[in-house]
Amino acid sequence: MSVIIATDGSCIGNPGPGAYAFVASFGGQIVRRAIPSKATTVGEMEVRGLLEALLFVFDQKLWEQGPIVIRCDSQYVVNGFNDWMAGWQAKGWHKKGGLAHAELWKRIAAAKADIASVAPGADISVRWVRAHQTDGCRWNAMVDALANLTARNQQAVNAPSLQDGQ
Numbered sequence: 001m002s003v004i005i006a007t008d009g010s011c012i013g014n015p016g017p018g019a020y021a022f023v024a025s026f027g028g029q030i031v032r033r034a035i036p037s038k039a040t041t042v043g044e045m046e047v048r049g050l051l052e053a054l055l056f057v058f059d060q061k062l063w064e065q066g067p068i069v070i071r072c073d074s075q076y077v078v079n080g081f082n083d084w085m086a087g088w089q090a091k092g093w094h095k096k097g098g099l100a101h102a103e104l105w106k107r108i109a110a111a112k113a114d115i116a117s118v119a120p121g122a123d124i125s126v127r128w129v130r131a132h133q134t135d136g137c138r139w140n141a142m143v144d145a146l147a148n149l150t151a152r153n154q155q156a157v158n159a160p161s162l163q164d165g166q
Contacts, residue, residue, distance in 0.1 A: 002068070005053045006140050008140070009042055009045025020035055021146045021147035022053040026065045035052065036156055046074040047076075070125070
């Protein structure tokens with residue numbers, strides 16, 4: 001068995017009202033969660049989508065279900081998690097020109113460390129998928145629609161957000 005999680009962020013205007021979302025498939029279940037934000041940017045929503053997914057992995061102990069693949073259509077988020085985060089952390093969460101969403105990246109690093117502390121062998125990967133992809137990754141189209149609808153309606157789906165400690 002494995003766990004597939006698709007994340008996305010949406011913003012109506014940039015900045016404007018937005019939402020972040022994930023859809024998780026594991027153990028025969030599908031869980032959808034989307035959280036609106038009244039004033040934000042698409043970049044922030046994409047990063048928050050990954051953070052919410054990692055907090056959900058920790059909260060639900062999903063490493064017990066098998067390997068976890070988190071799919072995201074933001075190359076910034078995928079590269080940030082896989083390639084850049086350790087360097088940002090080593091430099092005190094700074095980079096030349098400034099680090100967008102530094103506080104969120106710190107929380108992502110903490111979530112990753114929390115998972116590693118209780119499940120050292122947890123197999124979690126974050127992979128890029130082309131936006132609005134339905135061929136081979138229906139989850140991306142599903143999470144995109146969920147984030148967009150939530151941004152437009154400003155109504156949470158299966159909330160509250162784990163990011164808010166609720």
